[in-house]
Amino acid sequence: MRLLRPALVGELSGQPLGKLAGWLGLNSAAWLLALVGLSLCSAPPAVASEPPAYQTRSILLLQPEPLIAARVNSADELAGYLLALGEAAAAALASENPAPAGGFLVAAVRPGQQARIWLDLQPALPGETAARLTAALQTVEPMAVRRGTVLLALNASLWGGVGSTEHPYPAEWRVAAQERSGPIDVEQL
Template identity: 40%
Template sequence: MRQDATETNKEVPMRWCVMLVAGLWSGLLCAAEPFRMQNLMLLQPESVMRDRAENVDALAAYVKALNATASRELARVGAPRPAAGFVVVAVRPGGRSRVWLDLAPALPDAVANPLVTALERVPPFQAKGGVVVFALNVTLWDAPPTERQGPWPAAWQRAAEGEQSPMEVGDLVDRVWPASAAH
């Protein structure tokens, strides 16, 4: 009888170990996804996009590279906070790009600044004849998707102050990021 009790006691720790490992493994499989693109929003008329972003495959590859870069950068964050909204991207001829975040809640600067820097380092597709502007509708760390219809980054809001009528997106980007100052 004593031997049976000893064998049972050995089985209990083994069962706990198996359950613990299984629990940890399932937690890894269910971990919050740092970055997920819900959809791509073209912020200019189709005719403008067609003229300025002639190579759709290059645009698609660029969007894919932005997604991979954002996922990699956000996976490093120690204390993730779910957020949703938009990553707004402008690409100028000559391989220059600019990124604005429009997320709610806003990311802390310690997270937002390295993310924007990393995204702006991704080599863009070749725009032709003017700026191309689009947005990635995204969720971070499994936040519910935004219900907003489109992006309105803070820098754009400041640039549009005092305007009596809506501005075309390309004109707004030119005001926030003048072609002469583009990096």
């Protein structure tokens, strides 16, 4: 089972994974082990024949690595926040009626430990399920950031739904872009 696609981590900024590991102060082996460990912490299936309610497929940093490196205190805090989001998603979905979906759980973290969460799942979850999942994710204490917003996403499979191969673009972002007639600055999310 392949839960992590390391190439996606550096994909958006065009930087190789090794460069990301460098700014985090880790050698390649330590970085890879840290990411694999994080990805394996997704909720295991309750029954071998049933897909888990939540599974992390990959992690995407949605800004250039040097920018994120300047804004986060440590790789451990970043990894801890991503892990906590995955655990909160698994817990929130455990008692829900299965609604297979795949896509992204997107988080924008601002200074002052303020976070905003969006879901970009296909098909969309039923309204009440989506609301409970979003509320559970909002309760996760965000990592500390400085000098601006950090934008990241978990590519996820819910109840065996297919994860996305595209980049996240939640419906709320589409509406905001149409209202502004152009791109939205990350700091405005």
